[in-house]
Amino acid sequence: MQVNPTRFLSSLHALRQFGAAGIGKGVRRPAYSEPDIAARDWLAGEMRDAGLVPQFDPVGNLFGLAEGPGLLLGSHSDSQPEGGWLDGALGVMAALEIARAARDSDGPQVSVVSFQDEEGRFGVTTGSNVWSGALPLNKADGLSDRDGVTFRDARAAVGARGGDFVDPKRFTGFIEMHIEQGPALDTAGEKIGVVDGIVGIRDMKITLEGQQNHAGTTPMELRRDAFQALARFNHLISERFRNVVTPATVWTIGHVSLHPNAASIVPGKVTFSMQWRDGDAARLKRMEDIIRASAAEVAQTGFKLSFGPMLGLEPVTMDATLRGALEESAEAQVPGLWRRMPSGALHDATNVSKLMPVAMLFVPSIGGISHDFAEDTAEADLVTGLEVMAGAVSRLTQWA
Ligand code: HGY
Ligand code: MN
Ligand code: MN
16 A cells, blocks of 8 residues: 555645634634534545545544445544644544555555544543443533533534434444654654553533622632632642652643633632543542542632533553554554553544544654644654554554
8 A cells, every 4th residue: 555645745734724823833623613614524525535435423523434344544623722733633634545545556445534522622522422422412412612602502513414423333443643742752753652552531610609809808818719719729639639640640720710800809700620631540530539529628618619510531552453553564664763652642542442443653743742833743754654554554454
């Protein structure tokens, strides 16, 4: 199977035009936004031109279906509100290029997918979570984004495109190529990461409600200041995580909504996102217990506490046979310049692993930057990743 790097790179640059942020190569292509839907329509055309049958499902996951059973390759084409041009897009366009090369050479049956809302505008890897059956559609429809738009209303943008859910039994396995989104490969001067496991994640909103008041006349000791409550909560969990976490554990308060967010008003309410990730499900649970207990302790000082629904995915291990094909191909193409490594980022592969064997490979991220307009990878490294994945697919003839 002979991939065409020029065709691959130009298709990647074509996709980046949808939602181009005008800052470097950055994109703004959140799930169900106009550029996201336009990109999916374009992608459906590219799939058709590649001899695949494009099919949208009810939530906007877009599949390009080969005739017979075979491997599914892909990722997602939605982005973070300030996203890079490669996060997700790389895996989708690499999949399409391999599908094209496979057809050109009468090679294996390869189908392609671009999952929807991997970036979690509504949930956590929502589109593949629904497709995997782990998240019922009626439950997903009740999720809302940070502006209060519901998943049900947003996914109406799929419109008449939306067909049935694709039967996962037509696929023998899933391989996802992705940028590392971290510094390991770039720092080490290595070219390929073969993923051995993807961390688990927990994500929930927490609200603390005190009392809004005048910032000049309210004595400090009488205040029930929601920002101070969040600050105290953050201090408590940081202290209490010390004996639970490892250097690989991460936790983030990434979105804070402080009401009324005015300089001369003591804030009466704060709602914030609490997200944590680790490769060990028991550690995630211990962290959850600390989070809930610390929030309750802060609430004791005069705040009403409420927890939103907790979303989560378990840590998953990659399929050894698929991973072995990636390792063989990496050793053949970039001997000594690849490593086996965990993924600290979440990916659709986590959800797809509930349905079939999965594996992932990474290419370096320059400076380890991602979820930022500045995200980038040297084009030669993108092509190396494509060739290593094509080499793995060629080795998996019994999966074709
Ligand atoms: O957050 C993640 O790990 C993924 O990039 N959405
Ligand atoms: Mn991604
Ligand atoms: Mn991402």
